[in-house]
Amino acid sequence: MSTARDHILGQIGRSLGRPALADDVRTAAEQRVAAHRRNLVPQRAQKPHAEQINLFAHWAEAHMATAQRVPANAAIPAAVADYLAQHNLPTEIRAAPHPDLDALPWHERPLLTVKRGVAEITDQVSLTPAFAGVAETGTLVLHSGAETPTTLNLVPDNHIVVLRASQIVGSYEDMWDRLREKFGERVMPRTVNFITGPSRTGDIEQKMILGAHGPRRLHILIVDDGAA
């Protein structure tokens, strides 16, 4: 294995007309990585926060997700129950085992069964928190972890996401800064999912059909937490 590695790196050096892994080249690359400077960020991603929330909702809906403003955490169980009823879905959800979701007043909706844990193949509806919402394209960002299993983002047919208004940022770069703040420089959770609308395919005669493999419906509860 190491011979193939040496061979490939050696050939790269020869083709570029310099020694492979030369010190000055390495230093230049390391400086660039350490600085992780932003490139051009589109204007639309640099608006005041209140406008970002609207922009996020606009693009999420343009991508066939649905977005609903919720006044406070306490209103989430009712919003979930209403959504299930509205779409004739079973009154059973699989929620991420996350303290924020555990703390919600589920007892106010006794008909709703809330199971916790990873997704099973039969699960119809999942409820997860988000890490961030990126306004420039209405993109949700979710990462894996002990409280946020990735399968919940993908397996059930219906995905309901709780996003606090303060988690909405303008650009992807703003989001990476927050992730670095949370985990540290150069540290990544196993999986970071950018999700922009529900799953779709255009593979049969280029006609867009929702629900190819991932969720057919994506519903975003934007919780007003005083950020705007």
Added chain:
Amino acid sequence: MQTTALNFKANVTKALGNANLRQSLKRVETNWVSRRAEAAARLPEFEALRDQARDIKNHVLAHLDVYLERFEQNVIANGGQVHWCKTPREARETILALCRTVDAKTATKGKSMIAEEIALNPFLSENGVEPVETDLGEYIIQLADEPPSHIVGPAIHKTKEEVSDLFLEHHRKYGQERRITDDQELVAEARKYLRQRYFDADVGITGANLLVAETGSSVIVTNEGNGDLTQTLPKMHIVLASLEKVVPTLEDAMTILRVLARSATGQEFSVYTTFSTGPRRAADLDGPGEYHVVLLDNGRSSMLGTELQDLLRCIRCGACMNHCPVYQSVGGHAYGWVYPGPIGAALDPHFLGIEEAQHLPNASTFCGRCEEVCPMRIPLPKIMRHWREQAFSSDVTPPLQRIGLGLWAWFAKRPALYRLGARLGIGVLGRLGRGRGSFSSLPLAGGWTKGRDLPAPAGRIFQDLWKARGGDAS
């Protein structure tokens, strides 16, 4: 994949006679071409982002060894492994050996052009590991036992009717007896049968749109979510990527992602963009237990520092083929190998040799639309011209064509003589064609007149007409 590139002309004749294909190709223009233009128009910074994306890749290529080294360090630091492979054979064998360490019976697959490049599926099948394509388009062509005809939409050449037939034939084993014709139902059916396969698979194999040196992450982009289920549910995630996919930082990745989906399908962003870093962590509740990156060279390291280096900027968006009048007429299969369209015409000769791929660089009108829309600003016509020159100087070009080109070159370098000859020829043709205004047959022009008339020339060459209007002759 077995090449039929040398049969390009026969492939084209067959493609032009296929009515279904012509219908399918028409959709490329109405959908992807116009949607790309709309997406570009919606983002005022689009052209500037293209410049930056190009510059990032140029920087990477000049520092490729050190970014790959850094990428590898970070994969290892996160508990994964990198396997360096010089050749397709090494890559195939590495993947098979990895599959065997977990006694894999099936491997689900996300869409990967590198997997096509190394002909992975037949190799895995022959060795007892069943590859299961999960991208709907790839699934369709796997059932049909055909190669992809487009790098983004592998099954764009298939009609709904053909998909209905394929599903009926292949889903009987699941107890499916009814022929389904509704497209929603067809998608739902594939979803239903593939779902269990995701859960049963031992290994998930995906490609990579990008590798990030800063974090040791691999990135995939899909609309279906199939690549995510593929990598999340099995015990092992194998990423198959070529060297040039690496970028320095997360910020650099985003600049390229901002132009990728817009160029490919005209979407603002693809539905799923996923950064995967190492195997699942100790506290994680799901995710693969092992993470391997199979890094393929296949001659790319030798393209650096040559006329072909610019090709290594390609991010496989497919915009060049969507906009190519030749691709729009003949589709992807005619090109005879993995990469069709202008990028294939420029890239395939490197992998296949110019003798096998000699017709591909000629499969262009040099209209330049490919370069105009390429998000990475790859000078595709220039590289095709390079291959034409290679073909000529290495005696691949057939003798008659060589003599013709030699003769033309001799005249072209003697402008006075050239003009005289042209005046004579155009004058004669103009007089002969004055009656009908066109020719239905003409010696040496059979290729043209077989399918259409040749308009008769005006009788005077452009320079003379120009001069007559008082134009400046220089």
